[in-house]
Amino acid sequence: MQSTRLAPAPVWSFRPDGSVRDLAAPDPLEIDFFAMANGLSKLARFNGSNPGLAYSVAQHSVMGAEAIHNETGDAQLAAWFLLHDGEEHLVGDKPTPAQALLVATIADASELAAASADYCWDRIKRKWREAGWLAAALGLPDAGAQADLDDYDRRMCNAEMLALFGPAAHARTIPTVTRAPLRLKGAIRPWAPMKAEERFIECAHRFIGEERLYEQRSIHAAHVAFKS
Secondary structure, eight states, X not given: OTTOOSSSSOOEEEOTTSOEEETXXXXXXXXXXXXXXXXXXXXXXXXXXXXXXXXXXXXXXXXXXXXXXXXXXXXXXXXXXXXXXXTHHHHOOOOXXXXXXXXXHHHHHOXXXXXXXXXXXXXXXXXXXXXXXXXXXOOOOOHHHHHHHHHHHHHHHHHHHHHHHOGGGGGGOOOOSOOSOOOOSSOOOOOOHHHHHHHHHHHHHHHTOHHHHHHHHHHHHHHHHHHO
């Protein structure tokens, strides 16, 4: 994983302590789940377009993970879902409409360039997502588990759109394999960032393990000290 480079030259990005990481080098050693929880709690889904408080990526991840566990009892699938957008605390969340606009604009000049841009962004996100899963000692999902994760993600998105934007959003819902309503733990109402951060950590304790979280934090701290 550490040998995978996304670009030949470093692309520097701040860590919370003011040091920098190379975003072009996805690495499980760069993952601190407490920093992930904090970052995702402040990152808005739907570009913050819903009325009231922003609905955070952290809340999406927690509510989806809990729904998966309620439906399947599969703690590993729930853990994979909890971290499935974890890369966004490093590279950001590009809303689906914005990504579609970018690709369409590039395609107006070159279909090949548009396909390349879409592929490259997907690869950046996937490699950092995999770094998070490996840092949690989860391994990587096989094709079947990934298909389940994708379907749960679509089901969550549909439930969120209807809860946050009302019945008019029904026309924008996404086709899913499973049509039954999600077994959510409570209604979808945006949490404040501090609550979203706390709930993400609680969920990580449950599905990944408190010991693993603190072990990874120590590994990350040693990595940062070595790099400094």
